[in-house]
Amino acid sequence: MSSRTDAGVAGWSLADAAQAVAARQVSARELVTACLQRIERWQPRINSFVAVFAHGALAAADRADAELAAGRTPGPLHGVPLAHKDMFYRPGRVSTLGSRAAPPAPTTLSTLLRRLDEAGAIELGTLNMAEFALGPTGHNEFLGHCRNPWNPAHIACGSSSGGGATVAARLAYGSLGSDTGGSVRLPASVSGVLGLKPTYGRLSGHGMMPLSHSADTPGLFARTARDLALLLRVVAGRDPFDARTSRRPVPDYPAVLGDGGLRGLRVGVPRSYFREGVSAEVTRALDASLRALEGLGAEVVAVPVPATSSAHYTELSRVLVYAEAAAIHGPRLRERAMDYSPQVRVRAATGLGIPAPVYAQALQLRPALLEEFVQTVFARCDVLHLPTLGIPVPTLEETDVGGSAVMWEKIAVLVRCTAPFNYLGLPALSVPCGFTDNGLPASFQLVGRPFAEAMLLRVAAAYEQLTDWTRRAPVEEG
Amino acid sequence: MRAPIDAQAVLELARAQGHGWVDEEVARRIAAAASVAVNTVAAVLPPATAAELLGASPAEFRDTLERLAGDEA
Numbered sequence: 001m002s003s004r005t006d007a008g009v010a011g012w013s014l015a016d017a018a019q020a021v022a023a024r025q026v027s028a029r030e031l032v033t034a035c036l037q038r039i040e041r042w043q044p045r046i047n048s049f050v051a052v053f054a055h056g057a058l059a060a061a062d063r064a065d066a067e068l069a070a071g072r073t074p075g076p077l078h079g080v081p082l083a084h085k086d087m088f089y090r091p092g093r094v095s096t097l098g099s100r101a102a103p104p105a106p107t108t109l110s111t112l113l114r115r116l117d118e119a120g121a122i123e124l125g126t127l128n129m130a131e132f133a134l135g136p137t138g139h140n141e142f143l144g145h146c147r148n149p150w151n152p153a154h155i156a157c158g159s160s161s162g163g164g165a166t167v168a169a170r171l172a173y174g175s176l177g178s179d180t181g182g183s184v185r186l187p188a189s190v191s192g193v194l195g196l197k198p199t200y201g202r203l204s205g206h207g208m209m210p211l212s213h214s215a216d217t218p219g220l221f222a223r224t225a226r227d228l229a230l231l232l233r234v235v236a237g238r239d240p241f242d243a244r245t246s247r248r249p250v251p252d253y254p255a256v257l258g259d260g261g262l263r264g265l266r267v268g269v270p271r272s273y274f275r276e277g278v279s280a281e282v283t284r285a286l287d288a289s290l291r292a293l294e295g296l297g298a299e300v301v302a303v304p305v306p307a308t309s310s311a312h313y314t315e316l317s318r319v320l321v322y323a324e325a326a327a328i329h330g331p332r333l334r335e336r337a338m339d340y341s342p343q344v345r346v347r348a349a350t351g352l353g354i355p356a357p358v359y360a361q362a363l364q365l366r367p368a369l370l371e372e373f374v375q376t377v378f379a380r381c382d383v384l385h386l387p388t389l390g391i392p393v394p395t396l397e398e399t400d401v402g403g404s405a406v407m408w409e410k411i412a413v414l415v416r417c418t419a420p421f422n423y424l425g426l427p428a429l430s431v432p433c434g435f436t437d438n439g440l441p442a443s444f445q446l447v448g449r450p451f452a453e454a455m456l457l458r459v460a461a462a463y464e465q466l467t468d469w470t471r472r473a474p475v476e477e478g
Numbered sequence: 479m480r481a482p483i484d485a486q487a488v489l490e491l492a493r494a495q496g497h498g499w500v501d502e503e504v505a506r507r508i509a510a511a512a513s514v515a516v517n518t519v520a521a522v523l524p525p526a527t528a529a530e531l532l533g534a535s536p537a538e539f540r541d542t543l544e545r546l547a548g549d550e551a
Contacts (some may be wrong), residue, residue, distance in 0.1 A: 199547075201540035213536055245545055301497060315518040322511070330495070335498035345499075347505045351489040353505075353512030358519045363534035365522055367542040374546045408511060416520045425543050447524065450543035 007170040007473060010034040014080060014227035015254075016171035018387050024068055028061035028079025035124055035171055041476060044171045046147045048162040049087045049098055049171075052125040057081060060122045062463060068113075076234055078120030084176040085160045086126035087133060087209035088113050097209050098129040098159075100142045101332055101339035110207030111242065112176055112218055112235045119234045124172050127162025131344045133161055133178055133211050134325065136186055136414040141341045145396055148190060149474040150440050155188035155391045157414070163221040164191030170473055174231050175221040180321055181314075182418025184219030185430040185445060189388035192441035192472065193433045194460060196220045196228050197418075199451050200425030201246040205238035207302045212324040213244070214363065215317055215422040223470055225279040225461035227427075229253035248451055256454045257461045263297030265459065268381025268438070271302050272368045273310040274417050278390035285434035285442040286387060292466050293385070293459070302381045306372050313420030314370070314412070319354060326351025342402050350468040371426050374449060383459055384447040387417050388430040393440035409443065421447055429456040432469040442468070480520060482513040 009017065009031055022027040036054050043049055043103070064079040086096050089106040090113060096102045128146040130138065130228070138146045138161035146161035148154040150168040156165045160177030164187030167175050177184040179197040188195025196219055203218040210216060220235070236250045269275070270288065284313040290300050328349040337345055351359075360396045377384055391413065397413075401407050421428045427450070446456045464470055485506040492500035492508070500508070 067517055068517070180490060199543055200536075201543060214539070246538055246540055248547070312518050312522050315514060316522065319515045319519065320510070322515070330497075333499070334496045337497070346504055349492070349497065349500065349504065350508050350511045352492045352497065352500070353483055353508040354515050355512075358516050360534065361523055362515075363539075365519070369522070370539075370542060371546060378548070405507065405510075407507075425539060436542050447546045449546065451547040 006060040007035055010038050010170045011473060014222055014226045015224065015230055018077055018080050021064070021068070022074045022213065023039050028064040029058065031079060032057045032081050032122060032124070038169065039124070039171045042149070042171055045152055045477065046156070046169060047144045047164040048128050048169070049083065050126045050128055050143060050158070050162070053123060053370055055120050056401045058122050061306050064120060064122065072338050073372070075118065075120035076230060077116065079122060080120070081122045081124045081173050082116065082149065082174050083127050083166055084113070084125040085178060086127060087131045087178065088176055089207040095126070095209065096143065098131040098133070098140050099340070101336045106207070108207045111239045113207065113438055114474045115235045122435070127160070127166055127175065129161055130159035131182060131341055132329070132348065133183060133209065134344045134347050136182060138187065138395065138447065139400060139437050143369055147396070148393060150192065151438070154438070154440055155190065155396055155399055159183040159189045159223070160187050160202045162181040164188045164193055167191070167193045167223060168474060169322055173222070174227055177219045177221060179217045179422065181263065181317060181422055183285040184221065184413060185388050185428060186416050188221055188430045189443035192469065193221055193223050194225060194228055194432070194470065195430040196232065196453065196456070197428045198232065198236070199427045200452050201244050201428040202236050202427070202451065202453065204245050206239055206241035208420060209415065210320040210328055214320040214324060217422065225457045225464060226254060226257060229257055229457050238394055246451070251454050253457060258458045260462045260465045261292060261297050262459065264379040265298040265383070266379060267293050267298045267300050268303035268384045270301060270305045270384060270386055272307060273305055274386040276417070278387050278393060281436040281452040282387055282390055282442050285436070286444050289433040289444050290385060292463060296466065301381055303377055303384070306376050309369050309372060309377065310420070313423045314415060316362050317367065317419045317423035319359060322350040322420045323359040324351070325355050343407055363377050364439040366423065367437050367477055371425055378449050382448070383452070383455060384460065386445050386447065388443040388445040389414065390417060392436040405478050417445060426450060427453045427456055429444060429460055431460045431463060433467070434469060480517055483509045483516065485509040488512065
């Protein structure tokens with residue numbers, strides 16, 4: 001069921017909320033209070049929060065309001081309530097990592113949390129996630145499953161399950177997640193919000209739970225392209241604590257969103273692999289979005305993708321993730337294996353069986369395969385358009401396979417169109433484009449050249465002007 | 479297609495690494511996934527050029543991304 005939002009100030013976009021606070025048209029306390037009231041109503045239905053910092057958030061809001069009253073120049077996110085996946089570290093605060101085997105409270109502060117703090121954002125709480133970020137469905141035996149706000153019988157996807165659900169339900173204006181195989185884009189897609197996995201190296205992973213240093217990418221959830229642009233502008237950039245981060249200057253993303261026209265832009269539709277196995281309902285939504293982009297002046301072109309390699313990117317990504325995850329989890333698994341759920345226990349240990357030369361070769365192949373992909377695809381188009389998830393959003397029951405033999409198959413279906421871009425390191429943005437017959441959202445995914453986040457956001461911003469998908473909100477029961 | 483990785487070998491390898499919790503069923507699951515991994519890399523890797531493929535570190539991969547970037551807007 002969908003409707004235009006009636007969520008009051010909690011339903012405003014992040015950009016509008018930030019602007020209204022800065023102009024003192026609304027107080028930070030009003031924003032925080034509105035979000036807390038919604039969390040109270042929605043949490044029993046969707047279980048998207050792990051912890052709610054009501055007292056701390058209200059105190060922070062009062063400080064933010066007092067600073068404005070005293071004439072302080074506000075930061076770009078001054079007084080805006082956000083909430084993040086429970087794996088971004090703050091000194092002295094235990095992050096559950098979605099597990100009952102979580103480590104003690106860290107002493108480090110996540111670089112991304114520090115940048116959001118400095119921009120004036122308020123942290124409302126921590127969000128549900130798959131155990132150790134290993135799971136694309138949103139199931140969590142320890143914290144309880146996060147549920148889809150459009151229909152709680154359906155999955156919220158994962159691993160950043162709480163991010164998509166929280167932002168869609170208007171419980172916070174934006175969220176940090178992590179994306180190692182689709183873990184931001186999939187929850188965003190099934191919740192009807194935008195989810196960005198930036199280029200590998202665009203955002204710092206310092207102070208974020210590691211799963212795979214070769215594939216982990218911090219990501220962002222928001223309800224509009226402009227909101228994502230604001231958040232990205234704040235958190236992106238070189239970090240001396242993370243050698244993976246790029247020294248490339250950070251663009252003023254909100255300033256380059258454009259006027260909504262896409263004349264001259266070439267939107268590529270892959271001729272093979274990515275459109276195979278896509279359901280008729282999702283195909284209809286994808287094709288309608290392509291017609292909308294054409295209406296904005298874009299040229300839609302069929303493009304080849306590297307034929308041999310495309311079918312293998314996901315599996316190559318798995319080689320990296322499982323080998324590195326086994327190295328990270330090895331010591332904990334030796335001591336506390338039974339504190340892991342059956343599925344995550346097996347997945348975290350899969351690297352024990354992957355020969356070291358195979359891991360090294362999967363890493364060594366990556367630059368060459370990236371170059372092949374970029375030269376093949378982006379010589380013919382500016383952005384690639386493909387599904388985020390090629391099937392209607394499944395139910396919790398349909399995907400509750402634990403550690404059984406069918407687990408690999410279920411996971412493969414979900415990450416088919418997302419994991420390739422973790423292996424290739426390319427930026428990818430999931431954009432809502434309608435609903436399937438079960439009433440749940442469908443999305444397209446835009447993929448660009450390395451560091452082309454601004455272009456992806458520009459296309460999404462133009463598309464939003466023609467459609468109202470991102471303005472629709474799930475309806476509260478009762 | 480190469481021969482699948484033997485579950486018994488995985489079991490012994492896991493035990494040798496101190497993972498006494500890995501049983502035959504878990505070893506079968508790991509062996510199935512690891513076999514796919516080995517075959518995937520074999521399918522993509524051109525045998526003669528393996529020694530020429532350099533640049534495997536995260537920072538080197540980021541350098542490749544930077545080199546292939548276009549105009550950001």
